[in-house]
Amino acid sequence: MLEKITNPNSELAANPHSIPVLEAASAERIPVLVTTAHRGVFFGFASPDETENKAKITLTDCRNCLYWQKAVGGFLGLAATGPSTDCRVGASAKKVVLHDITSVSHCTAEATAAWTR
Numbered sequence: 001m002l003e004k005i006t007n008p009n010s011e012l013a014a015n016p017h018s019i020p021v022l023e024a025a026s027a028e029r030i031p032v033l034v035t036t037a038h039r040g041v042f043f044g045f046a047s048p049d050e051t052e053n054k055a056k057i058t059l060t061d062c063r064n065c066l067y068w069q070k071a072v073g074g075f076l077g078l079a080a081t082g083p084s085t086d087c088r089v090g091a092s093a094k095k096v097v098l099h100d101i102t103s104v105s106h107c108t109a110e111a112t113a114a115w116t117r
Contacts, residue, residue: 029060031107031115033079037100041065041075043082043107043115044096051104062096063115065089079105082114089115 029045034057036042044059051057065078067088072078083089107115 031112032057032059033075033103033105033107033111034059034098034101035075035103036098037102040098041068041078042096042098043078043111046104051106054101056097056099057101057104059096059098060094061116062093063089063091075103076105079107079111081108082111084114 028048030048030051032044032046032051034040034042034044034046042059042062042064044062046057046059065075065083065087068075068078069084069086072081072084072087078087
């Protein structure tokens with residue numbers, strides 16, 4: 001951006017009243033299961049570039065799993081097949097910021113359907 005402003009041949013120099021438009025960030029969000037150092041287990045949708053961040057992650061349409069049945073297969077089972085009817089799942093929150101991330105697992109279509117029903 002600095003180069004555009006200092007470059008006398010740039011569009012901005014030719015028209016100083018124009019405002020450069022940045023490309024909009026990708027609206028793509030992927031379904032993930034997140035665990036935290038505080039023993040939290042959360043499902044939601046995250047931006048792909050946030051899935052590598054160990055400090056925090058922002059989830060939309062977030063739900064937490066308070067208890068899962070042994071047959072689910074642990075927290076990775078929640079990412080693979082989703083919660084069963086015997087699991088205790090909290091209500092959905094529109095947007096949640098989680099801290100102290102220990103894992104981010106990408107969810108299957110089957111798991112996503114189970115979490116969002």
